Amino acid sequence: MNIAIIKYNAGNIRSVSFALERLGYKPWITSDHDAIRKADKVIFPGVGEASTTMAFLKKEGLDELIPSLKQPVLGICLGMQLMCSFSEEGNTECLGIFDEPVRKFALQKDADTKHKIPHMGWNNISRVKSPLFDSTLEEQFVYFVHSYYVPTGPDTAAETNYIHPFSAALQKDNFFATQFHPEKSGKVGEKILRNFLMI
């Protein structure tokens, strides 16, 4: 299988590549438009800041390429957020694949309800749907690190509760996305990556 990991100025790309290698695949890390267009599967990873990353995508023409892709595409973390319409991080216009905004978690200062930000660590996913998941993944724990979130909406494919329910995963047509890091989520994450590769 020909898997392209989109290369851009984001951290953590190497981790996604290593995770796929552990599953027995040899992904390409590339920003070449033809290579991405021809791949069987495309992964759009990301750790970083929204506005600088969008600026980079525009410079590389990836802002037009990614929404035009026809094969299964998986956005991870910042990748997912950039696939939304707009992000409060740097008030950034994003790719608009999912018609959802990206909001900042509001710090809860009250001692009883205090939630630290970033939302960092293992949390469970529920109400899972989409080919990324199967019923065995309901309530399983996956690894999150983020300060911005996508509210739940029509494209929500899994929910997690932190301060309030938010979208742990999204799906629309051939576009899939997870707010958590499947590449860092142990056996559960490996299963989700495998499910994506089977689509």
Add this chain to the structure above:
Amino acid sequence: MLAKRIIPCLDIRNGQTVKGIKFLDIKEVGDPVELGALYARQGADELVFLDITASHEKRKTFVELVRRIAQHINIPFTVGGGISELNDADALLSAGADKISINSSAVRNPKLINDMAKNFGSQFVVVAIDAKQLQGDDWVVTVNGGRIPTEKRLFSWAKEAEDRGAGEILFTSMDHDGVKNGFANDALARLSDELGIPIIASGGAGAKEHFKDVFTIGKADAGLAASIFHFNEIPIPELKNYLQKEGIPVR
């Protein structure tokens, strides 16, 4: 519900995991990649690898090791030890580390925290603080493995680190470390109350109850320990079962 994290810490010297008591009396306990993978299978939530050689000529060895860890381990891990400039962090992140931890170098040059956060994002930057209790609520920040006291105090330094962009604080009580008599829960609770970022508790784990206490009384987000895991005094699955029964959210 967000789970409390259990984090085994592996000190690395010349490519081997080692464990000492109060940073002294160091013994070798095994291969870091094998041990890390074992902990991951057992249900560790994250791993921390600290390079205690950290001499300049050995840095390349550590970067290579970090790459091997990233290839083999499917949970997040933090690396630290001897990181004093952006290039050090960049090399470790490129090798596949999820977070870097800075300690003495941040005390000497606090702006390093800002630079790291700006370049790599706050989520990459763990500020580790080793402190010794003087009296009451007065804790002095130490450097060089607890050997040298500084001008800084724990609570104000932790707050400053947060303001400069730290994503987490890893607080080690030098008084509790290696003693196995429980974590510094009062100081930890105060850190959690005063800061808005996660707090990792370190130093003092000797029994399962100590983890329950550090998550309830100490309000910590994560508990870190070394020897109790390395010498299998408390197997991770047993610890997780215990915490679950005690009503602590764990994975």
